[in-house]
Amino acid sequence: MSFSAGIDAGSRTIKVVLLQAGEVIARGIADQGIAQEAEIERLFLRVLGEAGVEREAVRTVATGYARNLVRGAEKTYTEITCHARGVARLAPGARTIIEIGGQDSKLLWLEPNGLVRDFAMNDRCAAGSGRFLETVAARLSVPLPEMGALAARSTSPAVINSTCVVFAETEIIGLLADGASPADVAAGIQGSLARRVSVLAGGQVVPPVYFTGGVALVPGMDTALAEAFGCPVAVAPDPQFTGALGAALLASELGRC
Amino acid sequence: MSECRHRQDDAVDITPIAWFARMIPHCLDYAVTAKTRGRPVVGMMCEYTPRELIMAAGGVPVCLCGGSAKTVEAAERDLPNNLCPLIKSTYGYHVLKSNPFLEMADLIVSETTCDGKKKMCELMAQTRPMHVLALPQRPDDADARESWYHELVKLKATLEERFNVVITDDALRVSSRVMNRERALRREIAGLMKSDCPPLTGRQVLQLKSSIAGLSADFAQYERVIEQAGSGCACAASKVRVLLTGVPLPNGAERVLDLIEEHDGLVVCQENCTGLRPLIDDVDLDHPDPLRAIADKYYHLPCSVMMQNTRRMDLLRQLAAEYHAECIVELVWQACITYDVEAYFVRKLAEEELRIPYLRIQTDYSPADSARIAVRIQALFETVQGRKVAS
Numbered sequence: 001m002s003f004s005a006g007i008d009a010g011s012r013t014i015k016v017v018l019l020q021a022g023e024v025i026a027r028g029i030a031d032q033g034i035a036q037e038a039e040i041e042r043l044f045l046r047v048l049g050e051a052g053v054e055r056e057a058v059r060t061v062a063t064g065y066a067r068n069l070v071r072g073a074e075k076t077y078t079e080i081t082c083h084a085r086g087v088a089r090l091a092p093g094a095r096t097i098i099e100i101g102g103q104d105s106k107l108l109w110l111e112p113n114g115l116v117r118d119f120a121m122n123d124r125c126a127a128g129s130g131r132f133l134e135t136v137a138a139r140l141s142v143p144l145p146e147m148g149a150l151a152a153r154s155t156s157p158a159v160i161n162s163t164c165v166v167f168a169e170t171e172i173i174g175l176l177a178d179g180a181s182p183a184d185v186a187a188g189i190q191g192s193l194a195r196r197v198s199v200l201a202g203g204q205v206v207p208p209v210y211f212t213g214g215v216a217l218v219p220g221m222d223t224a225l226a227e228a229f230g231c232p233v234a235v236a237p238d239p240q241f242t243g244a245l246g247a248a249l250l251a252s253e254l255g256r257c
Numbered sequence: 258m259s260e261c262r263h264r265q266d267d268a269v270d271i272t273p274i275a276w277f278a279r280m281i282p283h284c285l286d287y288a289v290t291a292k293t294r295g296r297p298v299v300g301m302m303c304e305y306t307p308r309e310l311i312m313a314a315g316g317v318p319v320c321l322c323g324g325s326a327k328t329v330e331a332a333e334r335d336l337p338n339n340l341c342p343l344i345k346s347t348y349g350y351h352v353l354k355s356n357p358f359l360e361m362a363d364l365i366v367s368e369t370t371c372d373g374k375k376k377m378c379e380l381m382a383q384t385r386p387m388h389v390l391a392l393p394q395r396p397d398d399a400d401a402r403e404s405w406y407h408e409l410v411k412l413k414a415t416l417e418e419r420f421n422v423v424i425t426d427d428a429l430r431v432s433s434r435v436m437n438r439e440r441a442l443r444r445e446i447a448g449l450m451k452s453d454c455p456p457l458t459g460r461q462v463l464q465l466k467s468s469i470a471g472l473s474a475d476f477a478q479y480e481r482v483i484e485q486a487g488s489g490c491a492c493a494a495s496k497v498r499v500l501l502t503g504v505p506l507p508n509g510a511e512r513v514l515d516l517i518e519e520h521d522g523l524v525v526c527q528e529n530c531t532g533l534r535p536l537i538d539d540v541d542l543d544h545p546d547p548l549r550a551i552a553d554k555y556y557h558l559p560c561s562v563m564m565q566n567t568r569r570m571d572l573l574r575q576l577a578a579e580y581h582a583e584c585i586v587e588l589v590w591q592a593c594i595t596y597d598v599e600a601y602f603v604r605k606l607a608e609e610e611l612r613i614p615y616l617r618i619q620t621d622y623s624p625a626d627s628a629r630i631a632v633r634i635q636a637l638f639e640t641v642q643g644r645k646v647a648s
Contacts, residue, residue, distance in 0.1 A: 065628070080636035081643070104629070115647055116640045118614070121633060 003058040004254075005047075006247025007073065008082065009040050009066035012102030012130060013214060015244040016047045018058070022252055026051035027241060032102075037069045044070075061251035063243050065103070077250055080108060080119050085246030087210050088114030090237045095206040098197060098225060098233065099242075100215035102130045107200040120200040128196040130215045132165050136189045139172055140182045148219025151186035158188030168192070190220055194228035205229050212236040213243075273478040273485075277464050281508070284319065284469045288361055291317045297420050300362035302347065302378075303370050304535035305392060305558060307551045308470050310409065311366070312432035313424045314416040319358040320468045321365065323347035324509030326622035328355065335380055341590045342621040343507060344373045351381050358468065359385075364419055366412065368392060370562045371595060388415045395564045396556065406552040413548065429547035433540040435471045440536045442479035447533050449486045450525040451580050456486040459499070459514055459524025463506060463531060496523035497638045500582035502573060502603060503617075504590045505530040510622055513588050513630065520635050526580040528573055529588070534558065537572065561595035569599070570606055577611050583641050584614040586634070591621040614640050 008015040011032060018026040028047040033039040048055055055072070062070035063082040070076075083099050088110065097108040105128035109118045122128035137144045151157075158180050162168035168189070175185055193215075209231060211222050216239035226233040236242055276283075288298050299311045300321040311318040328349025329342060335352070336345055350356035359365075367378040368390045378387055390408045393401035413424050446465055449456055457465075465482060467475050499522045506514060506529065514524055528534055538557050544550035559569035577585070585607045589596045600617050607615035616637045620626055 065632070077639055078632050078636040080632070081639040113647065115643045116636070118608075119633075119636055121629070 003053055004248050004251035005044070005058045005060045006082065006244040006249070006251055007040060007044060007060060007062045007064075007067075007070050008079070008241075008244035008247060009036065009062060009064040009070055010079075010102055010214070010243070011065050013240070014040050014043050014064075014066075015241050016044050017241055017244040017248040018047055018051050018053065019248045019252055020053075022249070024245070024248075026053075027244070029240065032066070036066050037071065040066065040070055059251045059254050061247040061254070063247045074251070074254055077247060079243050080106060080116060082243045082246030082250065083212055084108050084110055084114065084116045085249050086242030086244070087212055087236050087246075089245060089249060090242065091208070091210050091234070094208055094210045094236075096201075096209040097236070098209065098211045098229075099213040100128070100130060100193075100197065100211075100221070101213040104129050105197045105200070105213075107197070109204070109206060120202070122196065122200055128193060128200075130213070132168065132193055133189065133215060133218060135165055135169055136172060136186070139169055140186060142182070142186070144218060147186050148190075148221070150183050151190050151220045153183040154181070154187030156184055157191055158184045160185075160188045160192040162192075187220075190224040191228070194221070194224035197225065198228040201229065205231055207231055209233045210236040212239040214240050216240070273482045274461055274464065276478045277467070277475075280464075280467050283472075283474070284467060285357055287469055287472060288317055288319060288358060292361055297363040298358065298361045299416075300359055300365040301367075302365070302374065303368045304530045305368045305370065305390060305555055305560070306366045307409065307412075307555050309429060309432040309436050309540060309551050310412055310416060310424065310548075312435065312471060313428035314420055314422050316363075316416065316420065317469060319362070320507075321347060321350075321356065321359050321362070322505065322507040323350050323356070324507030324511075324622070325349075326624075328353055329622060336377060339592050340373050340377075341371070341593045342510070343504070343590055344371075344377050346507075346510075346622060348377050348381065351385070364388060364415070366390065370560055371593070373592070386419070388412060392560075392562065394562055396568070397565060402552070402556055405556050406549060409548055409552045426547050429551065430542060432471070433542060433547060433551060437539045437542065438476065439470055439479075440539055442476060442483070444533070444536045445483050446479060446486075447526070447536065449483070453581075455523065455525060457482075458518055459501065459527065460511060460518055462524075463511060463514060463527065466531070468508070496521055497641050498523055498525045498581055498583045500526045500528060500573070500577055500580060500585045501532070501588065502528040502585060503588040503596050503600070504593055506588070507531065512622075512624060512627065513586075513618055513620065516627060516631050517586060517634055520631055521638055522634065526576050526582060528569075528576055530560070533576065534572070561599040566599060570602060573603065573606060574611070577613070582611075582613060584616065584637055585611075586637070587615070587617045589617060589619045591619055614644075
């Protein structure tokens with residue numbers, strides 16, 4: 001069987017990657033909804049339809065926090081293992097992965113052979129997550145993709161210390177009331193998120209470092225992370241899809257051992 | 258992954274498990290009857306308290322450690338939010354007067370195993386009789402052993418005075434023999450998990466114990482487990498073998514162990530105070546001074562409150578090898594500073610010396626983070642399996 005699919009059912013978006021003989025032939029992304037199971041199914045069928053592949057011909061692995069809602073998945077893996085596999089494929093030799101998704105952030109340390117050696121998660125609050133940036137973007141009335149450009153215009157990034165999304169929002173309201181520019185607040189927020197994630201590393205960062213997950217698409221976050229980590233941080237190719245790619249690669253190995 | 262040698266229904270007869278599932282009602286019956294007959298009930302909060310002394314005074318030692326999230330809120334009336342859930346749960350029972358054993362207790366023996374507990378006991382002592390054992394915290398100091406012995410001399414005097422009894426050497430020898438027997442039985446049950454195909458789950462091993470130690474009805478059940486175990490298997494051959502270490506899991510606070518075992522892990526060994534740690538050493542029955550023999554046994558408990566706690570690392574090293582652990586999961590209750598900091602050494606031991614993956618889980622009694630803990634546990638197991646395939 002030569003078709004395999006990875007479905008990454010995340011908290012904010014669903015991603016599907018379809019492989020034929022180990023190479024990507026189709027992929028798709030959709031927003032996560034209330035009827036999660038149906039949303040996942042709809043996207044999967046769309047991707048299969050675009051590729052002209054019969055569902056019965058595909059072996060499927062699911063990942064992401066809603067992985068247990070994926071119909072027909074033969075196996076599930078955590079995002080940790082899947083992102084590691086995906087990044088190892090796209091950027092062989094990667095030793096550290098920063099993954100920032102919709103509702104948490106993770107740091108993964110890889111062995112030279114791409115296996116996960118260790119990982120750390122910020123799973124106690126949303127302050128190290130994409131949700132944090134969304135909240136701030138809404139408060140600053142800028143679309144999320146433009147926040148990086150806004151932050152780049154900052155002359156004096158605001159200092160934001162709150163370790164909680166709700167309190168950070170209060171802090172931002174205070175900063176804006178004190179006359180801080182939206183650009184300084186945006187830059188301050190990116191730095192704050194980057195520092196929060198860098199705490200996970202506990203000073204242990206092995207280069208090369210790759211940045212993945214939906215937040216890697218936000219311009220400027222890579223430089224904010226590079227500054228917080230004190231080393232170069234490269235955005236992984238196709239960062240929103242590394243989890244789904246890893247799942248698809250794991251699906252292609254099903255039943256091999 | 259090896260094929261399981263046995264069928265699931267060959268596993269240990271359910272009866273002893275069912276017996277211990279009713280452990281609290283059994284203990285309650287026992288304590289009420291004993292109390293009616295004039296025996297004092299003595300509450301205790303940690304494995305440093307020698308049950309042998311309480312039993313030799315004619316008392317019934319009962320563990321009071323709280324494992325319920327439900328009593329935490331009541332405790333937070335007096336205690337800070339950022340305190341370990343075990344202390345808060347125990348104190349919550351005190352505030353709500355909802356632990357019948359605590360309400361029955363004629364004396365509570367506590368221990369200086371952490372600052373939070375020390376201060377909590379001060380609050381509790383306002384309305385309840387309390388004796389606190391001061392632990393020497395540098396066990397390798399020349400005078401530490403003597404100091405600990407004198408703590409037990411003081412406890413003996415308190416028990417004798419309060420309950421108007423004389424604790425004889427013979428009585429100490431009798432209670433030491435009973436407790437040695439209990440430890441031997443529970444050690445043997447724990448040791449069943451060394452097998453490639455263990456007959457029990459970690460949850461079952463955890464459940465096979467009692468809030469009141471030394472009960473002969475329990476001993477009979479322990480013996481049944483051991484007799485039946487030879488033929489059994491909990492179909493665990495494909496599961497990841499976990500050494501669980503860190504804080505104790507009091508009755509009701511088994512959530513993390515359950516998460517491990519619900520996600521293809523098997524807790525083969527528990528290096529903590531509700532597991533093997535207090536069962537390792539026995540009281541030397543041939544010692545001319547039985548109180549000294551008891552002091553020597555308890556003195557060696559490798560609690561994280563001890564400085565230069567190398568005994569715990571030695572124990573972990575030994576257990577990881579004996580139980581073929583494939584990874585170490587360390588449980589740290591929120592705000593338990595000593596375990597939290599000592600985790601540094603455990604991680605180092607696991608990763609640099611034992612070369613097995615290590616995961617530290619810090620949580621409290623609330624189930625809010627269960628889904629996220631499950632992700633971390635699954636990722637750990639995927640790493641263990643990935644390494645197995647790669648090698």
